[in-house]
Amino acid sequence: MSKIKAENVNVYYGSKQALFDVSIDIAEKEVTALIGPSGCGKSTFLRCLNRMNDVIEICRVEGSIKMDNLELNSRKLDVVRLRENVGMVFQKPNPFPKTIYENVAYGPTIHGIAQSKEEMDQIVETSLKKAALWNEVKDRLDEIGTGLSGGQQQRLCIARAISVSPEVILMDEPCSALDPIATAQIEELIDDLKKEVTIVIVTHSMSQAARVSQKTGFFHLGKLIEFGPTDKIFKNPDNQQTQDYITGRFG
Amino acid sequence: MLKDIGKNMNNFKQNLLKKRYNAERRFQWYGKIAIGLALSFLAVFMFQIFSKGYSAFQKTWIVTEVHYDKELLLIDAENPSKDDLENADYYDVAYKAMTSLDPGLPEEEDRQLIQMVSYKYETEVKDLLLKNPDFLGKIVPIKLTASDDVDQVHKGNYPRDIPEKNRRVNDYQLQIYDMLNERGDILSEFNISFFTSPDSREAELAGIASSFMGTVFSILVCLAFSFPVAVLAAIYLEEFAPKNKFTDFIEVNINNLAAVPSIVFGLLGLGVLLAVFNLPRSTPLVGGITLSLMTLPTIIIAARASLKAVPPSIREAALAMGASNMQTTMHHTVPLSMPGTLSGTIIGLAQALGETAPLILIGMVAFVNTIPGTPVDPAASLPVQIYIWSESAERGFVEKVSACIMVLLAFLILMNLAAQIVRHKFEKKWS
Numbered sequence: 001m002s003k004i005k006a007e008n009v010n011v012y013y014g015s016k017q018a019l020f021d022v023s024i025d026i027a028e029k030e031v032t033a034l035i036g037p038s039g040c041g042k043s044t045f046l047r048c049l050n051r052m053n054d055v056i057e058i059c060r061v062e063g064s065i066k067m068d069n070l071e072l073n074s075r076k077l078d079v080v081r082l083r084e085n086v087g088m089v090f091q092k093p094n095p096f097p098k099t100i101y102e103n104v105a106y107g108p109t110i111h112g113i114a115q116s117k118e119e120m121d122q123i124v125e126t127s128l129k130k131a132a133l134w135n136e137v138k139d140r141l142d143e144i145g146t147g148l149s150g151g152q153q154q155r156l157c158i159a160r161a162i163s164v165s166p167e168v169i170l171m172d173e174p175c176s177a178l179d180p181i182a183t184a185q186i187e188e189l190i191d192d193l194k195k196e197v198t199i200v201i202v203t204h205s206m207s208q209a210a211r212v213s214q215k216t217g218f219f220h221l222g223k224l225i226e227f228g229p230t231d232k233i234f235k236n237p238d239n240q241q242t243q244d245y246i247t248g249r250f251g
Numbered sequence: 252m253l254k255d256i257g258k259n260m261n262n263f264k265q266n267l268l269k270k271r272y273n274a275e276r277r278f279q280w281y282g283k284i285a286i287g288l289a290l291s292f293l294a295v296f297m298f299q300i301f302s303k304g305y306s307a308f309q310k311t312w313i314v315t316e317v318h319y320d321k322e323l324l325l326i327d328a329e330n331p332s333k334d335d336l337e338n339a340d341y342y343d344v345a346y347k348a349m350t351s352l353d354p355g356l357p358e359e360e361d362r363q364l365i366q367m368v369s370y371k372y373e374t375e376v377k378d379l380l381l382k383n384p385d386f387l388g389k390i391v392p393i394k395l396t397a398s399d400d401v402d403q404v405h406k407g408n409y410p411r412d413i414p415e416k417n418r419r420v421n422d423y424q425l426q427i428y429d430m431l432n433e434r435g436d437i438l439s440e441f442n443i444s445f446f447t448s449p450d451s452r453e454a455e456l457a458g459i460a461s462s463f464m465g466t467v468f469s470i471l472v473c474l475a476f477s478f479p480v481a482v483l484a485a486i487y488l489e490e491f492a493p494k495n496k497f498t499d500f501i502e503v504n505i506n507n508l509a510a511v512p513s514i515v516f517g518l519l520g521l522g523v524l525l526a527v528f529n530l531p532r533s534t535p536l537v538g539g540i541t542l543s544l545m546t547l548p549t550i551i552i553a554a555r556a557s558l559k560a561v562p563p564s565i566r567e568a569a570l571a572m573g574a575s576n577m578q579t580t581m582h583h584t585v586p587l588s589m590p591g592t593l594s595g596t597i598i599g600l601a602q603a604l605g606e607t608a609p610l611i612l613i614g615m616v617a618f619v620n621t622i623p624g625t626p627v628d629p630a631a632s633l634p635v636q637i638y639i640w641s642e643s644a645e646r647g648f649v650e651k652v653s654a655c656i657m658v659l660l661a662f663l664i665l666m667n668l669a670a671q672i673v674r675h676k677f678e679k680k681w682s
Binding site: 032050053055057079081082083084087088090092094095096097106107110111157160161164 | 472493494564565566567568569570571572573574575582583587658
């Protein structure tokens, strides 16, 4: 079942066009990977899904992006409500310079999700457990989040993202700053999370895309070249460019 | 291979290498000389001030004996009450205390002795008895503030070898001084009254209490007006305002405002605060508001710089969690920028602290011999006090000027230290 349906999305940075007529169907409770060389527009597209491009003043998005038949690319949409339902994990771990507890509790606090201290404690614990971080930090929840290791910080960011129970989580190269062990932990985590949420992940690592995703989209120079089941894209792509990129001939 | 490094050295290469080393060595020397020059200027400046000013922290007293004679005090009552002592006539008692230093002096010459102590000596005689009522009828030793001329003679700042008619202390007074000094009746003690007394026309009585309080009140008023306005302006401009020609124009003008000579702000204070709003003249209230106009751009610039220094990843993290612009700013950006903003504020205030010109224009240069209790009482300020004293002819004020500069410098150093501590202690580290 389709969760997000993008049709003819064009994105401009000032006069420069970054995305050309991208149309894509993202299925519910699956992992969709977006791959492609640097500067191909995959992160730009990802940021359209939670309207993070609003932050960039010169950025203009055209076309239609529907989530559960709700138009996301509309002035009337309340981006705060949207981002409550579409979480995001960034390339560089960016926990707040606050305690681990406060980091996870921030979303539920501003969205009024927890009614009491006990409920909040519960949310923090579940989120950290889901992010496979609970055992490592349960005795030091009042330590500063930025004091954790890189991999732990990224899992803390994932815990923060899932604390408000979003329907979709966007991940922008979540493992590019991490070592292989931390990467493996995050990938396992993605596998677990997809039972409950729809995940869109941008990655530079093709092996990672092959490991974690069910669908893969290949971007090149702002265009979506090919989109389909991961197996097919990696084993038998329709497009020559995709074939060349996957086999490492350019990119 | 590193051990082969010398192998390929021909003459040309060797020369090149030598040149490179020499150039670096020369450059380091230039740097060292520059720093050495700067330090020696500072040292000369400090030495000047300290060597001139340290003696102002000592006060010279003349010790004599006073006889609290009931008859001379014109007290009739057997057991005089406090009021009786308060209303008694101390003129004769005080006069006798001084003239007793040289009983042989003819009456018409007595001014010479009286002039050796401050004009307030009668009050000092009175205060001692009020403090110790049981001295009544007794002969007790008393310390009287020496006149600034005797004070300067005692401190060795006054040349004794110039002709008598050019001297403010005549030969007879010097003779008395030497006699007292030999007896050990000239005392030199820590000058408490320098810190507790307001300004005075007499150097030996003048203190910085009035100007110090004036400075403190001005700075507080300045902080109260400039900090909220500047921080709100900075937050709005940095986080909310659209980036267009108009905000660019505002930004340029804020930067220009920081470069406006301070006397212009003084004129503004004179023309607007005093003439239009009729605020009380010569008060720290007006001084503080005028100074806050000067501090405003400094704080705005510091606050904007520290808001800019908050990594965008923190803003993105908050926005992606569904925080509104306002929540992102208030929960994350502003708290993280506070150390920088605060230290910028303190530095701005320290600048305002040393400002003289605008205060002169709004009348804080008036002679104030009361200690202000509120920001709407007339007051001077420390830099203006330095200016006033440096205009005075008496020798006693020379050391006061340097001492006042020392107090001002100490104040400034303390504030800059506070700025450093705020920055280092509260600055948060992010990965």
